[in-house]
Amino acid sequence: MLLHKINEVRTQVKEWKKQGLTVGLVPTMGALHNGHLSLIKKAVEKCDRVVVSVFVNPIQFCPGEDLDKYPRTLEADNKMCEDAGVSIVFAPTPTEMYGQNQMRTNDFLTYVIPPFFYVNKLCGKSRVGHFDGVCTVVNKLFNIVNPDYAFFGEKDAQQLIIIQKMVQDLNIDVEIIPCPIVREESGLALSSRNKYLSDDDKIQALALSKILNNIKNCYDKGITDVKALKETAFQFLNEHHELEYLEFCDSETLEEKQTADSKTRVFIACKVGGVRLIDNILL
Amino acid sequence: MLLHKINEVRTQVKEWKKQGLTVGLVPTMGALHNGHLSLIKKAVEKCDRVVVSVFVNPIQFCPGEDLDKYPRTLEADNKMCEDAGVSIVFAPTPTEMYGQNQMRTNDFLTYVIPPFFYVNKLCGKSRVGHFDGVCTVVNKLFNIVNPDYAFFGEKDAQQLIIIQKMVQDLNIDVEIIPCPIVREESGLALSSRNKYLSDDDKIQALALSKILNNIKNCYDKGITDVKALKETAFQFLNEHHELEYLEFCDSETLEEKQTADSKTRVFIACKVGGVRLIDNILL
Numbered sequence: 001m002l003l004h005k006i007n008e009v010r011t012q013v014k015e016w017k018k019q020g021l022t023v024g025l026v027p028t029m030g031a032l033h034n035g036h037l038s039l040i041k042k043a044v045e046k047c048d049r050v051v052v053s054v055f056v057n058p059i060q061f062c063p064g065e066d067l068d069k070y071p072r073t074l075e076a077d078n079k080m081c082e083d084a085g086v087s088i089v090f091a092p093t094p095t096e097m098y099g100q101n102q103m104r105t106n107d108f109l110t111y112v113i114p115p116f117f118y119v120n121k122l123c124g125k126s127r128v129g130h131f132d133g134v135c136t137v138v139n140k141l142f143n144i145v146n147p148d149y150a151f152f153g154e155k156d157a158q159q160l161i162i163i164q165k166m167v168q169d170l171n172i173d174v175e176i177i178p179c180p181i182v183r184e185e186s187g188l189a190l191s192s193r194n195k196y197l198s199d200d201d202k203i204q205a206l207a208l209s210k211i212l213n214n215i216k217n218c219y220d221k222g223i224t225d226v227k228a229l230k231e232t233a234f235q236f237l238n239e240h241h242e243l244e245y246l247e248f249c250d251s252e253t254l255e256e257k258q259t260a261d262s263k264t265r266v267f268i269a270c271k272v273g274g275v276r277l278i279d280n281i282l283l
Numbered sequence: 284m285l286l287h288k289i290n291e292v293r294t295q296v297k298e299w300k301k302q303g304l305t306v307g308l309v310p311t312m313g314a315l316h317n318g319h320l321s322l323i324k325k326a327v328e329k330c331d332r333v334v335v336s337v338f339v340n341p342i343q344f345c346p347g348e349d350l351d352k353y354p355r356t357l358e359a360d361n362k363m364c365e366d367a368g369v370s371i372v373f374a375p376t377p378t379e380m381y382g383q384n385q386m387r388t389n390d391f392l393t394y395v396i397p398p399f400f401y402v403n404k405l406c407g408k409s410r411v412g413h414f415d416g417v418c419t420v421v422n423k424l425f426n427i428v429n430p431d432y433a434f435f436g437e438k439d440a441q442q443l444i445i446i447q448k449m450v451q452d453l454n455i456d457v458e459i460i461p462c463p464i465v466r467e468e469s470g471l472a473l474s475s476r477n478k479y480l481s482d483d484d485k486i487q488a489l490a491l492s493k494i495l496n497n498i499k500n501c502y503d504k505g506i507t508d509v510k511a512l513k514e515t516a517f518q519f520l521n522e523h524h525e526l527e528y529l530e531f532c533d534s535e536t537l538e539e540k541q542t543a544d545s546k547t548r549v550f551i552a553c554k555v556g557g558v559r560l561i562d563n564i565l566l
Contacts, residue, residue, distance in 0.1 A: 006454060107399045110418065110452035116390045135393065136453070143454040169393035170419070171289060171426040 060133030
């Protein structure tokens with residue numbers, strides 16, 4: 001069932017809750033691929049009813065980012081969801097979510113702001129305000145759908161950790177279910193932004209997963225010094241790569257690590273052919 | 284029933300919800316007086332079950348404010364609530380609400396931040412960060428108690444308007460019930476901070492309600508120019524008063540007014556004997 005209005009979703013979910021059914025939410029920006037599908041399947045398995053939200057959230061895009069050209073494929077998304085057993089695809093307009101007023105800054109809107117310590121690193125450093133927009137829209141979706149479970153991919157690991165922190169800090173009554181990264185056979189992590197890559201770019205993009213796998217291998221062989229582990233990355237980089245960061249952080253607190261351990265997650269962001277890609281791995 | 288733990292409250296409320304009962308929340312900082320009691324009575328009248336939270340929220344006090352000396356009278360509060368038919372008095376510790384970590388800034392905690400336009404005036408101007416703390420704790424209480432209705436006094440009108448804005452912006456599924464100011468016979472608006480006033484101060488404190496009533500009378504007689512209305516205030520002020528602000532704002536959007544109308548609310552803050560008092564009136 002494709003719904004566009006907040007009240008329609010709310011009414012339906014309340015009906016389910018009255019019947020004692022559990023509700024799962026998979027928040028997405030659409031352009032669904034097999035990565036999303038793995039979350040959706042997990043949700044359908046775990047919950048009596050599943051809501052997939054499809055909303056390209058304007059307030060999480062920074063100036064100069066790809067808000068306008070971000071892929072929008074609602075018809076195909078809806079079909080994929082229906083086939084997977086999703087009960088509601090919730091696809092609101094920006095106006096439905098944020099009202100008529102086009103001024104969507106924190107001058108005129110209430111924001112949910114994640115802690116600076118979690119934001120002032122990795123993607124948050126270059127994408128200023130991005131996670132404010134993410135937390136705000138996810139908070140809104142939680143309030144609209146009132147899910148028992150919400151499913152987030154580990155692909156956006158910093159986002160996942162920040163959402164878990166928000167749920168804890170604000171006592172939100174939802175269980176966050178992390179879902180592992182889905183990759184092409186080549187190793188490339190699935191992303192809606194892969195659509196921007198040329199065939200050549202796609203080959204160059206393999207550097208990200210290769211770097212991460214190599215670091216994991218080195219760590220498994222006993223190398224724990226982060227400096228040394230970082231240095232193993234350069235063999236995979238060439239003039240096609242614009243490395244933004246390669247960082248080692250605690251997988252819960254996002255504290256930077258000098259020495260890697262089994263709770264360390266390695267995060268990489270790199271532009272390939274002008275397309276910004278991210279990936280990560282738990283050691 | 285006096286409860287101190289989030290999970291105890293949550294479990295009890297879920298039980299009520301299963302039975303189809305409606306739940307009202309009256310958030311307070313304790314030191315309950317007849318103003319609170321009027322909210323509580325309204326809640327008991329309107330809802331099947333009522334939760335009164337009693338929590339002196341550290342993150343809404345600014346440095347140098349009266350966090351430590353703020354009156355704490357839990358036993359009497361609990362008695363008043365029981366007598367009024369309240370089902371749960373929820374009195375958590377700061378640790379229960381914010382965890383062990385004493386660093387409760389937005390470096391380490393997720394905050395709910397009201398729009399700058401609503402905050403950069405009236406009490407928000409001198410109490411920097413105050414409404415961030417208010418919105419964050421009220422959001423937490425909403426998530427813990429999951430009330431159908433929440434009751435706020437018009438005494439703290441800027442707070443009420445900011446909470447209503449938060450509920451709208453974040454799609455929180457709660458109905459906010461505003462409750463009129465309760466006054467002593469003298470006209471003094473009830474406030475927990477009145478306990479700080481000497482007998483002499485209490486007489487001087489009447490200036491606030493006198494100024495507001497006089498402005499309302501002048502408005503009713505046809506004076507709408509805000510400058511002229513403001514000037515009527517000075518006859519009530521003397522060396523015992525330290526006026527912080529006297530402002531005319533829209534009662535929904537908090538927009539400043541040059542010309543008063545029936546949607547205008549007049550806000551006053553004034554120190555008397557070192558005690559900061561506020562009051563307001565709708566024209």
